[in-house]
Amino acid sequence: MTRTPPSARATTRRTRRLLVVGLTGVIAAITAALAYQATKSSPSSSLSASSARSLSSSPSPSSSPSLSSSPSSPSASSSPSSPSASSASSASSAASPPHTHRSEHRGALGKAGGVVPDGVTVFDDATPAVANLDPDLLMALRRAATAAADDGVEFYVNSGWRSPEYQNQLLREAVAKYGSEKEAARWVATAQTSPHVSGDAVDIGRSDATAWLSKHGAEYGLCQIYRNEPWHYELRADASDRDCPRMYADPTQDPRMQH
């Protein structure tokens, strides 16, 4: 093993430190700019930080925050896992306080609580969000995914099973984002009522997968339940004989949510 002379090592270390400092500044600036943009472009959204987050984590930021920044699926799935990304998140939490919450809960709950790293598919047994799903739902998903693969479509899991703590965290974030519990209820259930907490629901991506499911899902008993959530699927075992039940406009119409 070759040893670097001390002087060279010191220089490298200094350069690296400079680089990190510089990078942190750039990231903070970008985060601030995005947050500002989000505030400007979506005056209705009460919490610009979360819009900024979804903008910054999405490769093709959509100008409308409505669907793309929904709290249910993307928030969990876009949690960064690489070291550079996590330094970015700590930089942004320094820049804007609302992010502090996020990184805290990512640490406290994390993958074991149902947070899904990027790129997880329905076949990933090592991810609790997938492994803790109802076995019948999981089997149906895998059968469907196997068939979809022949069409060149892969099923990614944006969210699956969630711990009650994680669900409550998502609900608190949604209330902050939408400004009221009533509005938040259109998107995020409580830990007592959420089918994600019981392992009976999965949020599937990407759009080619949800398009495939909306066409073929019923054959596998996989049904979209809410019209406003084209990614949210649950098992309705008798759908394969008949058809999926009529969708609710949104979760507030669902009798299961009336508690």
Ligand SMILES: [Zn+2]
């Ligand atoms: Zn869902």
